[in-house]
Amino acid sequence: MLDQKLIRENPAAVKAALSKRNFDLALLDDFLAADQKWKTAQTELDNLRARLKAASKTKPTPEIIAANKKLSEEIKQKEKDAAALEEEQKMKLLFIPNLPDATTPDGRSAADNPEIHRWGEPEQKDFTVLAHDEIGVKLGILNFDEAAKISGARFVVYHGAGARLERALINLMLDTHAQSGYQEVMPPALVNAKAMTGTGQLPKFQEDLFACDKGDGLYLIPTAEVPVTNLHREEILDGARLPLKYAAYTPCFRREAGSYGKDTRGIIRQHQFNKVELVKFTRPEDSAAELEKLTADAEKILQMLKLPYRAVALSAGDLGFSSSKTYDLEVWFPAQNTYREISSCSNYKDYQARRAGIRFRREAGAKPEFAHTLNGSGLAVGRTLAAILENYQNADGSVTVPEVLRPYLGGLAKIE
Numbered sequence: 507m508l509d510q511k512l513i514r515e516n517p518a519a520v521k522a523a524l525s526k527r528n529f530d531l532a533l534l535d536d537f538l539a540a541d542q543k544w545k546t547a548q549t550e551l552d553n554l555r556a557r558l559k560a561a562s563k564t565k566p567t568p569e570i571i572a573a574n575k576k577l578s579e580e581i582k583q584k585e586k587d588a589a590a591l592e593e594e595q596k597m598k599l600l601f602i603p604n605l606p607d608a609t610t611p612d613g614r615s616a617a618d619n620p621e622i623h624r625w626g627e628p629e630q631k632d633f634t635v636l637a638h639d640e641i642g643v644k645l646g647i648l649n650f651d652e653a654a655k656i657s658g659a660r661f662v663v664y665h666g667a668g669a670r671l672e673r674a675l676i677n678l679m680l681d682t683h684a685q686s687g688y689q690e691v692m693p694p695a696l697v698n699a700k701a702m703t704g705t706g707q708l709p710k711f712q713e714d715l716f717a718c719d720k721g722d723g724l725y726l727i728p729t730a731e732v733p734v735t736n737l738h739r740e741e742i743l744d745g746a747r748l749p750l751k752y753a754a755y756t757p758c759f760r761r762e763a764g765s766y767g768k769d770t771r772g773i774i775r776q777h778q779f780n781k782v783e784l785v786k787f788t789r790p791e792d793s794a795a796e797l798e799k800l801t802a803d804a805e806k807i808l809q810m811l812k813l814p815y816r817a818v819a820l821s822a823g824d825l826g827f828s829s830s831k832t833y834d835l836e837v838w839f840p841a842q843n844t845y846r847e848i849s850s851c852s853n854y855k856d857y858q859a860r861r862a863g864i865r866f867r868r869e870a871g872a873k874p875e876f877a878h879t880l881n882g883s884g885l886a887v888g889r890t891l892a893a894i895l896e897n898y899q900n901a902d903g904s905v906t907v908p909e910v911l912r913p914y915l916g917g918l919a920k921i922e
Contacts, residue, residue: 507599507861514541523605526612526822537598544591551584600703601710604857606822607831609794613821619834620821625805626814628838633901637841638892639772641899642668645921648773659770660762660777662888667921671894671907672780674914675887676755679782679807683884686803688753688784693733695756696724701736704862706828713763716777726759730783731881735858738787742874743866749788749796753884756781773888774846780887784851786880787864793853793878794831801833801851804884808848810910813893814838816845830855835885837893848889851882 513520517538521531558577564570611620642648647668653661664672684690696718702708702725707715716726727733734752743750758781762768769775784803788796801817808815820832829852836845856876859865865874898906904922912919 507857508602508605509856509860510541510599513537513602520605524603526606527603527825528614528823529603533598533601537595537602540591540595540598544588544595547584547588547591551581551588554581554584597709600708600861603825603827604830604854606825607794607853607855610825610831611819611821614823615821616824618821619818619824622817622819622833624814624816625809626812626838628814628840629897631840631899631901635840635896635899636903637772638839638895640841641895641903641905642773644903645905647671647921657777660775662773662776667915667918668891670915670918671911671921672887672891674911675890676780676782677914678810678911679884679887680753680755682807682810683753683782683784683803686806688751688803691734691737691752691754693730693737693754693756695727695733695759697727697733697736699723699725701732701739704739705732705735705858706861707732710827714761716759716761727756728760729758729781729881729883730754730756731785734783734785735864735879735881736862738862738864738877740863741865743787743864743877745789745866745868745872748866748877749786749792752785754783754785755887756783773892776888782884782887784882784884787866788878788880789866789868790856790875790878793855793880796878797831797833797851797853797880800880800882801835804835804849804851804882807885807890808835808837811890811894811908813890813897815848820850826850826852828852828854828857830857833882837889838897839893840896840899846889846893848893849883849885852880854879854881 521534524534525531554577558574558581561570561574613619639648647665649663649665652663680690699708707728715728718724734754757778759778762775762777784800786796786800815835815837818834818836820834825832832850832852834847835849837848839846855878858879859876864877866877867874894908895905898908900906904920906920907915907918
């Protein structure tokens with residue numbers, strides 16, 4: 507969340523920054539009004555406490571004792587009122603997104619995202635490339651009918667070489683990131699509401715989450731960002747250890763509540779999918795450089811797989827709720843003749859750290875400061891598999907296995 511002091515002292519600057527995000531500024535005004543109510547109530551409460559403290563030092567008489575009792579009862583009520591107003595103020599603050607970084611480009615939508623660079627040239631094939639779901643079904647490695655029978659729409663069952671290819675991709679990603687200095691972790695796929703709130707999924711994106719209905723307050727994770735970032739919730743880290751770098755494979759679960767009718771075919775937008783996530787905890791002055799490194803680490807996987815892609819910088823209007831700066835990596839899909847997102851790499855600065863209470867000390871005895879958090883997909887596994895099925899497709903309907911994956915598949919060179 508944003509620094510309350512920053513909003514109070516610089517409301518015009520905060521409004522100007524948030525206006526770049528297509529954010530309803532009335533919500534900021536609501537917070538400022540709620541904040542003022544809470545501060546007024548707190549001042550009144552402090553004055554009442556001061557009166558009671560002063561009165562307690564006078565010689566007690568029946569009248570003074572009665573007055574102090576009445577004052578104590580008034581203080582108790584004011585404490586309840588102030589607590590309720592503070593809760594309202596905090597809740598409104600949780601709905602305010604992060605401020606765009608100064609280097610985040612202006613723009614209202616994805617159409618305004620500038621391209622940073624491209625890697626690889628899409629191969630010009632002399633046949634019509636089938637979409638990944640079509641070739642997957644023909645090869646018998648993807649089955650959507652079985653998944654619909656078991657679970658419904660937006661699910662898939664992987665078979666044979668398809669299942670092995672998905673697993674090979676996960677292993678390649680984890681092994682590569684471990685060699686780049688990331689510590690591999692395997693976190694739970696169910697988390698509590700505090701964890702979801704810490705990274706910004708709650709309360710704003712409640713409808714996009716799968717929640718358990720047994721009253722235990724648990725949610726299926728939409729990304730490993732949630733449990734991994736919360737590994738250090740309410741901790742004070744040793745600044746000498748930063749940056750901390752984690753890589754995690756998890757299944758991910760999303761309702762895709764706002765995507766009705768979008769990408770209903772194939773495995774681009776599923777309710778359940780696999781992803782390898784990269785998460786960093788850094789000192790504030792290092793986070794910009796660490797974002798560049800994290801993005802390069804995600805790009806390395808695409809380069810190893812020899813998949814053409816491009817990198818774009820998200821404009822302010824297209825930023826995710828908690829992000830201050832984001833690069834998207836978009837891989838080439840020949841059947842669609844376009845680039846599609848396969849990784850988002852973001853710097854959240856101290857936004858998540860404030861929500862989750864993640865701080866660090868530069869040295870022993872120093873005042874704790876909020877850390878900066880970053881994360882990015884390294885990569886979305888299903889989308890990577892889909893890109894392979896299209897980019898490595900052959901005229902005879904087979905799919906060549908990228909060389910870097912063959913050791914994970916017992917030397918398998920072609921799926922046919």
